[in-house]
Amino acid sequence: MAHRIIILGASGYTGAELVRLIALHPQMEIVALSADRKAGLEMRDVFPHLSHLSLPVLKKIDDIDLADADLVFCALPHATSQAVIHKLPDHVKVVDLSADFRINDPEVYSKWYGKPHDAPDLQKIAVYGLTEFYRAEISKARLVAGTGCNAATGQFALRPLISAGVIDLDQIIIDLKTGVSGAGRSAKENLLHAELSEGFHAYAVGGQHRHLAEFDQEFSALAGRPVTVQFTPHLMPANRGILATVYVQGAADAIYNALEAAYAGEPFVQLLPMGTHPSTRHIRGSNFCHIGVVEDRIPGRVIVLAALDNLTKGSSGQAVQNANLMLGCDETTALMMPPVFP
Known part of the structure; x- marks a missing residue:
């Protein structure tokens, strides 16, 4: 019998991506979908690309029997x-795609998100949802906190290097480019086509981005001492994709070997041959993350690049991967689709 699934916030980009993925899942059945302003509409009216699917009508959360589910995907705004x-x-069981349960320390959460946490009891039991590194904990969890998409990309490039001790922890620069869908579906003037296309700009410069809280938390825990990275995100005029260019100090061979050892046998993280680098066009619409290592011309400096789709491996695909573990399904179920190209 299929696991009964509810998606809250189904009218957003991550909600639609969850529907797209779960439609291919032989062990999951979507029994309810929520939306706020679009309650009462059919999913096909909101997302015509899903017109071929037979789906429940969108409802307000209060009109859904949430107890009638084995697992709920919560794709709602932060704090909601x-x-x-x-x-x-x-x-x-719950997989939360918001930032509400990513941060372990309530005081740190309050600092970055501007309000006290309203469910500190749940915050204590939430498991961080970076699947490849928290697999055992996720498989036993009731509540999994999906990572930030930028935070996931940077961590795929850096976690094995920090664990292996092959880089200078005080000299880490993450220069990251992200597609516009990472900003959500609600109307914003700065995301209008005329405002965004044919341009390229940095944002949250100088340590203002909230995903820094995840980098601080995770990298410091790995290293056993505070690790503070320099991180600058950029918004690129593309719908999907993240490319992180990470500058580190260390030996290229040791860095490559650490990544190779960490990701050997991982179905979704692919290390490219030394000297080659990934592109967002090669992971579009997939649950794969591609990583490349290039030795810089300056001795002792190395460039590590990571690319993933922010809506799939960075969010909804990661959520389904975690749900598979939580429900006892094969981790790769419904997620091995090849990237879309061109």
């Missing part, structure tokens, strides 16, 4: 998830 998840029955 806390109140909704807090009311769920204990038997319902």
Whole structure:
């Protein structure tokens, strides 16, 4: 019998991506979909690319019996998830795609998100959802906190290097480019086509981006001492994709070997041959992350590049990967589709 799935926030980009992926899943059945302003509409009215699917009508959250689910994907805005998840029955497993449960320390959460956490009891039990590094914990978890898409990309490039001790921890620069869908679907003037196309700009410059909280938390825990990275994100005029160019100091062979050892046998993380580098066009619409290592002309400096699709491996694909573990399904189920090219 299929696991009964509810998607809250189905009218956003990550909600639609969840539907796209779960439509291919032989062990999951979507029994309810929520939306706020679009409640009462058919999913095909909101996302015509899903017209071929037979899906429940979008409803307000209050009109859905949340107890009638084995697992809930919560694709709601930050701070909204806390109140909704807090009311769920204990038997319902949850994968939260917002930032509400990513940060372990309530004070750190309050600093970065501007308000106290409203469900600190749940914050204590949430498991960080970077699947390849928290697999055992995720498989036993009731609540999994999906990572930030930028945070995931940087961590795929850096976690094995920090663990192996092959780079200078005080000399890490993450220069990251992300597609516009990472900003969500709500109307924003700066995301209009005329405002965004034919241009390219940095944002949250100088350590203002909230995903820095995840880098600080995860890298410091790995190193056993504080690790502070320099991180500058850029918005590129593309719908999907993230490319992180990470500058580190160390020996190229040792860095490559550490990544090779960490990702041997991983179905979704692919290390490219030494000297080659990834592109967002080669991971579009997939759950794959491609990593490349290039030795810089300056001795002792190395460039590590990571590319993934922010809506799939960076968010909804990661969420399904985690749900597979939580429900006892094969981790790769419904996620081995090849990238879309061109």
